[in-house]
Amino acid sequence: MKKHLRLxxxxxxxxxxxxxxxxxxxxxxxxEEQALVFPDRTDTGQRRYARxxxxxxxxxxxxxxxxxxxxxxxxxxxxxxxxxxxxxADWENLSALFRxxxxxxxxxxxxxxxxxxxxxxxxxxxxxxCKLYNKDDRMQRRxxxxxxxxxxxxxxxx
Amino acid sequence: MKKHLRLxxxxxxxxxxxxxxxxxxxxxxxxEEQALVFPDRTDTGQRRYARxxxxxxxxxxxxxxxxxxxxxxxxxxxxxxxxxxxxxADWENLSALFRxxxxxxxxxxxxxxxxxxxxxxxxxxxxxxCKLYNKDDRMQRRxxxxxxxxxxxxxxxx
DNA sequence: TGTTGAGCTCAAGTTAACTTGAGGAATTAG
DNA sequence: CTAATTCCTCAAGTTAACTTGAGCTCAACA
Numbered sequence: 001m002k003k004h005l006r007l008x009x010x011x012x013x014x015x016x017x018x019x020x021x022x023x024x025x026x027x028x029x030x031x032e033e034q035a036l037v038f039p040d041r042t043d044t045g046q047r048r049y050a051r052x053x054x055x056x057x058x059x060x061x062x063x064x065x066x067x068x069x070x071x072x073x074x075x076x077x078x079x080x081x082x083x084x085x086x087x088x089a090d091w092e093n094l095s096a097l098f099r100x101x102x103x104x105x106x107x108x109x110x111x112x113x114x115x116x117x118x119x120x121x122x123x124x125x126x127x128x129x130c131k132l133y134n135k136d137d138r139m140q141r142r143x144x145x146x147x148x149x150x151x152x153x154x155x156x157x158x
Numbered sequence: 159m160k161k162h163l164r165l166x167x168x169x170x171x172x173x174x175x176x177x178x179x180x181x182x183x184x185x186x187x188x189x190e191e192q193a194l195v196f197p198d199r200t201d202t203g204q205r206r207y208a209r210x211x212x213x214x215x216x217x218x219x220x221x222x223x224x225x226x227x228x229x230x231x232x233x234x235x236x237x238x239x240x241x242x243x244x245x246x247a248d249w250e251n252l253s254a255l256f257r258x259x260x261x262x263x264x265x266x267x268x269x270x271x272x273x274x275x276x277x278x279x280x281x282x283x284x285x286x287x288c289k290l291y292n293k294d295d296r297m298q299r300r301x302x303x304x305x306x307x308x309x310x311x312x313x314x315x316x
Numbered sequence: 317t318g319t320t321g322a323g324c325t326c327a328a329g330t331t332a333a334c335t336t337g338a339g340g341a342a343t344t345a346g
Numbered sequence: 347c348t349a350a351t352t353c354c355t356c357a358a359g360t361t362a363a364c365t366t367g368a369g370c371t372c373a374a375c376a
Contacts, residue, residue, distance in 0.1 A: 015352065025353085026335055034333085044342060046353060066270055070333070102271040106264055112224055113260040173322065183323085184365055192363085202372060204323060228363070 011040065011048030021057045028057070034070050036060055036077060052085045059091070063098055067105070169198065169206030179215045186215070192228050194218055194235060210243045217249070221256055225263070 018025045031037050032047075037056055039047040056077070063073050076094055080086045176183045189195050190205075195214055197205040214235070221231050234252055238244045 013352080024335075027333085029354090030334060042342095044353095045355095046342075064333095066267070099271055102267060106267050106271070109224070109260060109264050109267070113257055113264065171322080182365075185363085187324090188364060202323090203325095204372080222363095 010042070011050055012053075014039075014047045014049070017049045017053065017057065020054050021061065023057060023061065031057065031060060031070075035074055036070065050085070055086075055091070059094070066098065066102060068098070068101070168200070169208055170211075172197075172205045172207070175207045175211065175215065178212050179219065181215060181219065189215065189218060189228075193232055194228065208243070213244075213249070217252070224256065224260060226256070226259070 012020075014025050014028055017023070017028055021028075023031075028037070032039065037049070037053050039049045039053065042048055059077075060070075060073055063076070064070070068076075076097060079094060079097075080090055170178075172183050172186055175181070175186055179186075181189075186195070190197065195207070195211050197207045197211065200206055217235075218228075218231055221234070222228070226234075234255060237252060237255075238248055
């Protein structure tokens with residue numbers, strides 16, 4: 001009693017990916033524009049995603065939630081193998097990278113927090129020689145300024 | 159040998175404030191628009207700042223460096239006394255507030271980091287039931303979404 | 317006194333990360 | 347087969363936090 005004999009759905013539609021990840025369809029298209037995912041297309045031009053793209057997009061969401069920019073995430077994702085579907089070990093390697101960065105950020109925030117108390121009422125807020133003003137201490141805002149490790153890591157091609 | 163008998167400079171010009179804080183003149187004007195500082199004006203319309211505004215702006219820079227938004231910082235600054243120049247204790251109270259928030263953010267980041275390892279390779283990245291996807295865990299981006307404590311603190315007027 | 321350098325206002329541009337909308341084609345449900 | 351969805355592209359809008367530029371006034375100095 002086969003219905004229409006559709007020989008495999010070829011992949012997931014953008015709507016299905018949106019449902020599975022919780023992302024908006026527009027966001028998923030945007031991520032493609034930003035080179036975070038590379039769905040193929042049907043002959044009529046519709047996007048078709050692999051199951052593994054769910055994981056990929058989830059990773060994007062998680063790391064974004066950690067405060068990383070799309071540029072940083074893209075740079076990281078480029079370390080995944082292109083020729084095959086990334087496996088558990090691949091993802092773990094990538095995660096280790098983010099863990100390191102996260103650790104660094106936490107350390108930085110703790111330092112900032114610890115200095116706040118000592119510094120805020122002491123007069124050095126005039127900035128001339130306030131330790132809080134060592135600009136290395138300041139957290140970065142959105143993707144600008146000296147960037148985090150992830151963009152230009154030691155063993156990336158160039 | 160008095161020169162011109164200028165009876166007190168009345169306050170600092172915006173350029174002087176820019177020099178002292180390292181902020182751009184345009185940024186200082188913007189902060190006024192955002193109600194972070196309230197300089198008075200000369201009869202010809204030029205801004206004149208009090209010395210204490212240096213500290214105020216420094217505080218803005220520092221807390222921004224910690225990742226707080228202008229809206230959050232404005233809300234916090236509103237707790238300073240309006241009738242008199244804030245003293246050391248005033249600033250310390252304010253700092254305590256930020257310290258708390260910073261602690262909370264650090265804790266949140268640590269939790270996120272700790273879950274990353276356990277979660278990333280385990281299959282739960284399909285998100286259906288991944289702990290990383292408890293949305294309370296995610297760091298907020300720029301001033302949107304559920305906001306941090308500072309906007310609506312328990313003992314603010316309403 | 318005159319000419320620079322500072323200031324002023326207001327409008328528009330900038331970046332990140334998306335969303336919204338217009339106008340049209342393809343898929344799916346009944 | 348037709349109507350309702352879904353999808354597509356491309357342009358423009360959105361928010362935060364500023365910067366840049368035009369056009370003009372004001373202050374400081376020789």
